[in-house]
Amino acid sequence: MNTLYHYALSPFCRKVRLSLAEKKIEVGLVEERYWERDPDFMRRNPAGKVPVLKMDGMTMSDSAAICEYLEEAYPTPNLLPRDPKARFEARRLVGWFDDKFYHEVTAMLTGERVNRKVMGTGYPDSSNVKAGAKAIKYHLDYMAFLLEDRRWLAGNDMTLADFAAAAQLSCLDYTSDVDWNRSEAVKDWYAKIKSRPAFRSILADEVPGFTPAAHYADLDF
Template identity: 75%
Template structure:
C-alpha cells in the first residue's frame, strides 16, 4: 500500500497530496506529528520533516523532489511544461512560495495562530502575526500581477507552481487569513483550483481545537 506521512496544515504535505490526487495515485494518509521526531519518523526521514511518501518499495522525501519524481514516473496528466524556459518559471515560482512566502507569511500566521498551540510552545507573537498580515498583501498583489497576464501562475496551463501557491493559501484560508476581496483575479484562480477533485481531501481536513470556517470548503466563496 502507498502511504503518505503528512500533517494536515503542512503546505508541503498538501502540495504532494494535490499532485497525487491529480495523477490519481491512491495513498493512505497517515498523520505525523513531525515536531515530536519519534524514532520511526527519523528512520524514514533523518531530516525530521513531512511529507514522506512510501511508494511501493521506495521512501521519498522533500516535497518538490517528490512532485518532480511523480511527474517523471506518472507523466499523465502533465504538471510541468516541456520547454526549458517554461520549466524554469514553474520552478522559480515553487521556490517563491515554498521559501519566500513560507517564511514571510505562512510561518508568521499559521505558525503563530495554530502551531504554537498544537506544539505547546506558548502564545502567538503579535509582532509576527502583524508582519505576516502585512506581507500577504504584497504576495497577493504579485499573484494578481502574474494572473492578469496568464491563465495560471506560470503560464497558460496548470502546473506544480499553482499547487505550491494553493497549498500555502489553503492553510491560511483555514484560519481565515486570506482577503479574497483584494483581487478578483486571484479569487477566480483559487476557485478554479479549489474545485478540482484533487482538492477534496484537503477541504475535508479538520484540526482539533480549530473550527473550520464557512468559506474554507465552500466552492462558491
C-alpha cells in the same frame, strides 16, 4: 499500499497530496506529529519533517524532490510544461511559494495561530502575525500581477506552481487569513483550483481544537 505521512496544515504535504490526486495515485494518509520526533519516524526520515511518502519501494522526503519524482515516473497529467524556459518559470514560482511565501506569510500566520498551540511552543508572537498580515498583501498583489496576462500562475496551463501556491493559501484560508476581496483575479484563480477533485481531501481536513473558517470548504466563497 502507498502511504503519505503528513500533517493537515503543512503546505508542503498539501502540495504533494494535490500532485498525487491530480495524477490519480492512491495513497493512505497517516497523520504524523513530526515535531515529537518519534524514533520510528526519524529512522524513516532523518530530516525529521513531513511529508514522507512510502511508494515504489522508496521512503521519500523533501516535497520538491517528491514532486519531481512523481512528474517523471507518472507523467500523466503533466504538471510541468515541456519547454525548458516554461519549466524554469513554473519551478521558479514553486520556489517562490515554498520558500519566500512560506517564511514571510504562512509560518507567520497559520504557523503562529495554530501550529504553536498544537506543538506546545507557546502563544502566537504578535509581531510575527503583524508581519505576516502585511506580507500577504504584497504576495496577493504579486499573484494578481502574474494573472494579468496568464490563465494560471506560470502560464496558460495549470502547473506545480499553482499547487504550491494553493497549498499555502488553503492553509491560510483555514485560519481566515486571506482577504479574497483584494484581487478578483486571485479569487477566480483559487475558485478554479479549489473546485478540482484533487482538492476535496484538503477541504475535508480538520485540526482538532481549530474550526476552519466558515467559507473554507465552500466552492462559492
